[in-house]
Amino acid sequence: MVDPIEKQWEENSKAYAELIGGEGTPHHQHILNPCVEKLLGDVSGKNLLDAGCGEGYLSRYYTEKGALVTGVDISGKLIEMCKSQSPGNVKYNVGNICDLDFIEDETFDLILCNLVLLNIPCFDDALKEFYRVLRFEGGLIFSIVHPAFNFYGPGKWEMGERDPETRRRTGLFFKADQYFEEKEYQGIWQTREGEKFPQPISFFHRTLSTYVNAVSEAGLKIVRIEEPRPMTEDKFFDRENRIPFFLVVKARKSFGSTT
Template identity: 35%
Template sequence: MIQDSSTHSWNVISEEWCEIAPIDETRQYFIMPYMLRLMGDVSGKRILDLGCGEGGFSRELTRRGAQVVGIDCAAYSIEFAKKQSLEEGLGIQYYTKNSSDLDGIESCDFDIVLCSMMLMDCEDLDGTIKEISRVLKPKGKLFASVLHPCFTGKNIGREGKGIDRKVIVEDYFNPAVYNQTLPGGNIEVVWRHRTLEEYVKPFVKHGLNITDLNEARPTREEADKSVPIAWLNKIPLFLYWVVEK
C-alpha cells in the first residue's frame, strides 16, 4: 500500500477514532442521515465505501440491501469494521488500501462510490479521483461529502460560542497542510485545505460530471439534537456532491 502523510496520520489515531466515531453527534445525527437521504434507494446496488473508517456507513448500506465493499488506509479501522460485520452477519468485504491505488479492485465494478468526509484527507486527490472513475460503472455515481473549503484554511478564526459562534475566513487561496484536533477527542490528524476549484478540476479531468451540489443544512428535527448541529443552519460547514461517470 502507498504510504503518505495522511495514511500515516490515520493509522496513528485509528483506534481512538473507532471509539469516538459512533458517539459523535454531528456524524450520527446529521452527516450520515443527510448522505443516506441523498443516496436514496440503494437496494441491489454494488457500492464501494472508500474511506470507510470503522464501517458505520458500510453496515447501514448493507442493512438497506446494498452489496458493499469497504476500503480504508487504516489497518486498525479495517479490523474493527470486519469484527462488527461478522457480529451482525453482514458479509461485508473490507480491504486496507490507499485511495489513490485501488490495486486488485476491478474496473467498472461499482454502481456507487461513497466518499464520506475523506477527500479532504487525500494527499493524492487527483490519483484518488482517477481510481474512482476507473472502478465506477458507466453512469455510476460518486456521492461525496467534504468540509466546505471556504472554512478549512489554516488561519480560520472563530469568535463566540454556541449558536452565536462566528467564523472569520482568511487566506482562502493559500493551500495548507496542517494538524487539526478532531471534535470529541484529543486526537490530531493531517488536514488539507483546498479551494473549490481544486476539488472540481480532477472530476473534469477524469471524465466525471457534477450533477448535484448541496451546502447541507439540517432539518428542524436534526437541529434539535444539539447546538453544533443547529449552528449548521447559519454556516454551511459541509459540502455534498453527486458526480456521475
Template identity: 30%
Template sequence: MPTAPEYSDEAVENDYDKFAEAYAAENETSLNNAYYTRPVILDLAGDVAGRRILDAGCGAGPIFAGLRDQGAIMTGFDSSAKMVELARKRLGPDAALRVADLSAPLPYPDGAFDDVISALVLHYLEDWSAPLAEIRRVLRPGGRLILAVNHPFIFKLLYPEADYFATVQWSEEYTFDGEKAVLTFWHRPLHAMSDAFTAAGFRTVVISEPYPAPGARERFPDELAGKTAFLSFLFFVLEVV
C-alpha cells in the same frame, strides 16, 4: 482564533490506527457524523437496493452498514488496518473488507461498481487527480461518486488571513471519546474541486449544504444554538460522463 494556518512539510500524518477505537466510539453519536454526514450520504444515495457500492474509506463501517441494510451489495476498504478490524467486528466475517489506500491503485476491476462512497476522505489528500481517476475506473458508465469533504469556507473562518484560493495543508487538534488526536487536511477552494471532478471525467449533479438531521437540535442545543445551517462539510453527487 488563529490568524494563519499551521501547515508545513512536517505536518502531522493522520494515523487512525492510534485512535481508531476512540474515533469510532465518538462518531456513533456525534453531531458531525451521526446527525450530519451519515444521514446526508444515505439520503443522497437514494434507493440502493441491488446496487454494487464501494465504500472508499469505510472507517469502522457505519455507512457500509446503513447502505447494506437498505439492500446494497457492499464492498469497503480503509487505509487503517485498525479501522478495518473494527469494521469487520461490526459487519461480520463475511463482509467484503480490505486494507487499501485511495492514493494508490485500487484492487478492484474496471467497472465493478454502480456507486462509490467517499465520506470525509479526499480532504486528507493533496493530489486528487490519481484518486479520482481510480474511482472513475472502478465505476461503470453512468456510475455515481457520492462524497463529503471539508467545506472550503470553514478554512477561511478558522484562518481569516489565509489565502482561500491556495491549496494548503493545515492541522487541528480534536478530542474523540476523551482521547486527543491531530488531523491534517488539505484545503482547496471550491473551483479547484470542481475542476478536478471535470478533469477526471465526472459531471456534477448535486452540490449540497444540508441542515443537520432531525433531532440534532434537541440533542446538541449548545452547538447549534442560533444556527440556521451547519456547514462543516460539503457534499457532492457526481456521475461518470
C-alpha cells in the same frame, strides 16, 4: 517508509472509533448522513464502494439497506474493527484509494467517499481511480468539510460565552482568511470523553474550484451539490444553521464530454 497519513489513522484508530460510536457524531447524524443517503438513492442490490470506510459504520448501514458493500481503508487497524463488527457479506480491504489496483475496472454502481478527500494529499488520483472502477451511469457521492468555511483549515469561529443550555460556545462570527492558499493543516481531535487523539490529523485545504475542476478532469459529471443544514431544531446547531459545515457532491460517470 510508512505513509504519514496511514500512521496518523493507525494510531488514532481507537480514539476515532470511540468518537464515531458506531453511528457517527451528532454532526454526522443530524446534518451529513441524511443528505448523503438521499443522494445515494436506493442502494438495494447495488455494488457500493465505501472509499475510506473508517471503522465501517456506513458500510454496515448500507449493507443493511441491501447494498453489496466493499470497504477500503488505509488503516489496517480500522479494517480489523470493520471486520470484527460486520456481517460476513461485507468485503474489506486495506488499501489506498489513490491506487485501487486490486479492484477491476467498472466494478461499482455507487461510490461513497465520506469525509476522506480532505484528509488525503492525492485527491485527484482518487477521483481518477473512482472514475475507473465505476460502471457507466454509476454515481460518486463524496462529502468534505465545506472549503469556504473550513474549520479544519484557514477558517475559525470567533467564540463567545458557553451557552448553559447547549453547553456549546456561542458563535459570534466566522473568520475566513487565506482561502486561496492550498496547504496542509493539522488538528488534534478529541473523543466524546474529551480525551485528545494520540496523533494530529492532516487536513488538506483546497478551494471549491479545485474540487469541482478535479471532478470534471477525472471525467465525472457533477449532477448535484448540497450544503446540508441541520435536520433538527436543536439550538446546539445554531452555528451550522448560519453557515454550512459540510459540502456534498454527487457526480456521475456518463457517456459524453463533461466540459
